[in-house]
Amino acid sequence: MARNVLEVNNLKTQFFTRAGIVYAVDGVSFHVGEGETLGIVGESGCGKSVTATSVMRLIPSPPGRIVEGEILLDDGNEKVDILTLDDSEMRHIRGNKIAMIFQDPMTSLNPVLTVGDQLTEPLMLHLGLSKREAEARAVELLKRVGIPAAEDRLRAYPHQFSGGMRQRVMIAIALSCNPKVLIADEPTTALDVTIQAQILDLMMHLNREFGTAIIMITHDLGVVAEICERVNVMYAGQVVETGMAKDLFNNPQHPYTVGLLNSVPRIGENVKEALTPIPGLPPDLLAPPIGCRFRPRCRYRQEKCEESPPLAEVAPGQLARCWFPQGRGSTPREASTTDVATGATT
Amino acid sequence: MATQAKDTSVTTPNGANGPTDNILEVTGLKKYFHIGGGFLSKNSALTIRAVDDVSFAVRRGETFGLVGESGCGKTTLGQTIIRLYNPTEGKIVFNGADISQMGANELRKHRRGMQMIFQDPSASLDPRMTVGSIISEPLNIFGVGSKEERRERVRELLRVVGLNSYFVNRYPHEFSGGQRQRIGIARSIALNPELVICDEPVSALDVSIQAQVLNLLRKLQDDLNLTYLFIAHNLAVVAHISDRVGVMYLGKMVEIGESRAITEHPKHPYTQALISAIPLPIPGKRRDRIILEGDVPSPANPPTGCRFHPRCPIARADCAEVEPLLREIEPDHWVACHYAQ
Numbered sequence: 001m002a003r004n005v006l007e008v009n010n011l012k013t014q015f016f017t018r019a020g021i022v023y024a025v026d027g028v029s030f031h032v033g034e035g036e037t038l039g040i041v042g043e044s045g046c047g048k049s050v051t052a053t054s055v056m057r058l059i060p061s062p063p064g065r066i067v068e069g070e071i072l073l074d075d076g077n078e079k080v081d082i083l084t085l086d087d088s089e090m091r092h093i094r095g096n097k098i099a100m101i102f103q104d105p106m107t108s109l110n111p112v113l114t115v116g117d118q119l120t121e122p123l124m125l126h127l128g129l130s131k132r133e134a135e136a137r138a139v140e141l142l143k144r145v146g147i148p149a150a151e152d153r154l155r156a157y158p159h160q161f162s163g164g165m166r167q168r169v170m171i172a173i174a175l176s177c178n179p180k181v182l183i184a185d186e187p188t189t190a191l192d193v194t195i196q197a198q199i200l201d202l203m204m205h206l207n208r209e210f211g212t213a214i215i216m217i218t219h220d221l222g223v224v225a226e227i228c229e230r231v232n233v234m235y236a237g238q239v240v241e242t243g244m245a246k247d248l249f250n251n252p253q254h255p256y257t258v259g260l261l262n263s264v265p266r267i268g269e270n271v272k273e274a275l276t277p278i279p280g281l282p283p284d285l286l287a288p289p290i291g292c293r294f295r296p297r298c299r300y301r302q303e304k305c306e307e308s309p310p311l312a313e314v315a316p317g318q319l320a321r322c323w324f325p326q327g328r329g330s331t332p333r334e335a336s337t338t339d340v341a342t343g344a345t346t
Numbered sequence: 347m348a349t350q351a352k353d354t355s356v357t358t359p360n361g362a363n364g365p366t367d368n369i370l371e372v373t374g375l376k377k378y379f380h381i382g383g384g385f386l387s388k389n390s391a392l393t394i395r396a397v398d399d400v401s402f403a404v405r406r407g408e409t410f411g412l413v414g415e416s417g418c419g420k421t422t423l424g425q426t427i428i429r430l431y432n433p434t435e436g437k438i439v440f441n442g443a444d445i446s447q448m449g450a451n452e453l454r455k456h457r458r459g460m461q462m463i464f465q466d467p468s469a470s471l472d473p474r475m476t477v478g479s480i481i482s483e484p485l486n487i488f489g490v491g492s493k494e495e496r497r498e499r500v501r502e503l504l505r506v507v508g509l510n511s512y513f514v515n516r517y518p519h520e521f522s523g524g525q526r527q528r529i530g531i532a533r534s535i536a537l538n539p540e541l542v543i544c545d546e547p548v549s550a551l552d553v554s555i556q557a558q559v560l561n562l563l564r565k566l567q568d569d570l571n572l573t574y575l576f577i578a579h580n581l582a583v584v585a586h587i588s589d590r591v592g593v594m595y596l597g598k599m600v601e602i603g604e605s606r607a608i609t610e611h612p613k614h615p616y617t618q619a620l621i622s623a624i625p626l627p628i629p630g631k632r633r634d635r636i637i638l639e640g641d642v643p644s645p646a647n648p649p650t651g652c653r654f655h656p657r658c659p660i661a662r663a664d665c666a667e668v669e670p671l672l673r674e675i676e677p678d679h680w681v682a683c684h685y686a687q
Contacts, residue, residue: 043552162641192415192579194638197623201637219552222625245629263557264627265586267609274564275586277557281522 004074005180005213006055006098007031011069013047013054016062020286024050024064026237029311032181035211039228039245041218041260045282047237048217052183055215056100057082057090073097075180096126099174103186105166109158115142115169116154119176126177141172145202164195168202175206185217200227221264225249233257236283236293239311243318253320253327256294292322300324368439369541369573370404370427375436375446377419377426381646392646396422398597399436401672404541409567409574411588411605413581415620417642418594420577424543427575428462429453441540458488461534465546467526471518477504477529478514484536503532506569508562524555528562535566543575548583560587582624585609590678593617596653597645599672603679613681616654652683660685 013025025047032038040048053059054066070081075097082093102108110118119141120134129137135154142150145168158166167187174182184203188196204227207214216228224231224245231248233241233256241254252258259278280297283289289296291306298305304323314325377397397419404410412420426433429445438446445456461484464470471480478500485496501511507528518526527547534542544563548556564587566572578584584591584605591608593601593616601614612618619636638657643649649656655665665684672680675687 043554164641192642193581193623194415194619195641196625197635197637200625201635220625221553221627225627225629226625228629249627249629260553261627263553265557265560265582266627267582267585267621267624274561275557277561278554279558281524281555282552 003034003076004031004072005034006215007070007072007074008051008055009070009072011051011054011071012067013050013059013064014067015064017286022285023237023288024285025054026288028069028234028237028239030232030239030242032213032215034180035207035213036230037207037214037216037228039216039218039224039231040234041221041224041231042234043219043260043282045236045285046234047285048234049185051234052100052185052215052217055082055183056094056098057085058094058100073180092126095122095174095179096177097179098181098183099177099179100183100185101167101170101174101187103189105163105170105190106158108170109166111158114155114157115161119154119169119173122173122176137176138172141176142169144206145169145172145175146198147172163191164198167191167199171199171202171206175210175212178210179212181213181215183215183217186219187216188223189218189220196223203227221249221260233260236288237285238293238321240294240322241318241320242311243315247315247318251315251318251327253314253318253325254294254322255298255300255324255326257320258326259297294322300326367406368403369406369441370575371437371439372403372423372427373401373437373439375400375423375426375438376434377422377431378434394646395597395648396645397426398645398648400594400597400599401436402592402599402602404573404575405590406540406573407571408589409576409587411584411591412575412577412594413579413584413591413620414594415579415642417596417645419597419645420579420594421545423594424462424545424575424577428460428543429457458537459540461537461539461542463527463530463534463542463544463547466550467523467530468518470530471526473518476515476517477521480518480529481533481536484533488537490537499536500532503536506535506566507532508558522555523551524558527551527559531559531562531566535570535572538570539572541573541575543577545577546579547576549578549580556583563587581609581620593620596642596648598653598682600654600683601679601681602672603676603681607676607679613675613679613686614654614683615658615660615686619659 009029011025011028015022015024028051040051042048055071059066066083071083072079073082116138119138123129123134123137138154139150142153147153147165147168161169188199191199203214206212218224228245231245232239235256241248241257252261262276263278265275278297283293292309295301295305309321309323311319311321314320315327375397376399379394379396381392381394400423414420425431427438433446436446437444440456440460443456445453481500481503482496485499490496500514504511504513509525509528548559551559567574576584576587588605591605592599595616601617608617609621612621619638622636636659640657651666651668652670655661670682670684672682675681
């Protein structure tokens with residue numbers, strides 16, 4: 001097993017609003033190995049993006065605050081908890097050791113600076129290159145992400161690129177300092193499928209070539225199945241299931257994961273057959289349900305579900321936050337002893 | 347398997363050779379937008395050919411899916427059919443009447459049978475109107491029934507789309523995205539239309555909610571004998587709900603066929619690439635992916651000949667010169683490509 005470059009333990013991020021405390025991320029733990037691809041999947045409001053912005057320490061404060069937990073980054077030399085760093089130390093990590101790309105490349109690129117300016121800035125800042133060296137490296141980076149006529153494009157502005165090309169520029173900027181971890185927050189959601197295929201292909205290629213670990217945050221189960229080795233499924237601020245992608249998709253354990261997979265229409269399946277949706281709506285995170293958070297929408301709920309289930313192993317290598325896992329070969333919960341949810345609410 | 351396929355083709359009432367009952371016929375439809383040039387100059391700087399010579403028909407009672415990537419003209423086509431835009435050229439025949447050049451008064455009578463559901467339910471519902479007044483607006487405009495009857499009809503419509511009838515006095519912001527889309531659906535079926543144009547009705551919704559709305563649309567179709575023109579960019583969703591599918595690229599229809607034929611045996615190289623690009627929710631099962639080079643060209647200056655030729659993996663020299671027309675490659679399966687087999 002490869003060394004963990006990033007380890008998140010019992011992360012809790014809350015937003016203090018006039019209406020009350022929003023428990024956006026509530027006790028999330030996960031790890032990413034060197035060169036690994038981890039998917040974080042869930043619907044809007046499940047806390048997947050807040051988890052990512054917490055790792056980058058980009059939570060707007062106020063109203064947001066990381067109230068508990070640790071985020072350990074191991075770059076091979078030393079292991080630091082980035083929640084203990086001050087702002088200037090954090091600036092050294094952000095964009096350098098951990099980089100992030102966002103859903104909409106138009107809003108994350110500066111419209112009044114050329115692509116060249118934006119590419120060379122981190123190189124000069126983090127790697128201490130001169131302007132000329134940085135430009136040479138910027139051209140190399142643009143070529144690597146598949147932008148034609150890279151030398152000329154250095155002087156172009158973001159609006160002169162198409163959506164797919166802009167996302168390539170974002171990836172070039174993100175990878176410019178050879179980060180250990182690349183967090184991609186819905187990087188292809190704003191793109192058309194044929195362009196999405198190009199970008200996913202590029203990301204997989206860069207992952208293999210440079211060993212950059214990727215955390216892929218998405219709502220699209222297809223994207224996860226395509227590029228991720230391991231998956232975390234999030235619901236209402238918690239990880240409800242985690243495991244290897246092939247196990248989780250072939251044998252989902254948590255009723256929410258089962259429901260998600262049944263909700264997606266698939267190409268080549270029986271056309272005109274009704275889908276099986278999950279009834280109801282996701283909970284309000286100002287007042288999450290007591291016990292299992294999926295309980296109000298779950299068709300397998302029982303009295304026991306009013307107690308919070310821990311995230312525990314239900315099948316080899318597969319963990320679910322559920323008292324009555326639905327997958328094949330799942331072990332009855334009474335018999336399972338491995339509770340990895342550190343500090344789970346008791 | 348083969349016999350099954352045969353059976354369906356025999357029992358399909360609107361088969362290629364059988365009598366066809368088309369609720370909508372679109373012939374040679376064009377919609378150009380002129381941009382720039384100032385309002386006094388005769389020549390505009392740019393002409394965007396959003397929809398360029400599109401012909402197809404929608405059969406009564408079916409769901410016809412329209413799929414394509416952003417900028418392919420699918421939304422403009424939908425909005426031109428319902429006459430939110432005036433067509434530049436071509437014919438739109440709805441229920442036997444050509445509505446393409448009709449004046450506003452006459453159009454209103456025909457448009458009653460044709461309604462639309464929009465993509466973004468928060469933008470298409472007036473935030474200052476209650477749900478009750480939103481849904482009863484079409485009823486008021488057409489003077490349907492008495493005030494009491496209209497009020498009762500609104501309650502009934504809310505129940506039909508799966509909302510509580512005591513929501514009538516609430517405002518759109520009090521609802522979730524999925525519920526707002528249900529309100530939009532209730533408004534669209536208020537006048538008992540025959541044809542509903544659904545423009546990306548589920549793409550703003552989360553997957554678990556998306557499935558709820560798709561199932562509702564299907565149930566309403568059965569209960570109310572609706573015909574759908576279902577426009578979306580997600581081929582998996584379109585193929586799931588549609589009987590037949592039309593694929594658009596850069597203002598042109600490039601392939602039309604039964605949903606199953608399109609997804610299982612796509613003929614046009616663009617459709618093939620589009621299908622191969624969809625990530626499957628099955629790990630390890632990667633299709634042989636056809637990755638298209640480059641981006642979609644601008645509809646202001648489309649490529650000559652076949653519009654797909656600069657990105658096409660099987661393009662030959664004459665593809666740049668001769669524009670391919672839709673031809674019937676198999677029964678009820680049309681493709682606009684010189685070399686498709």
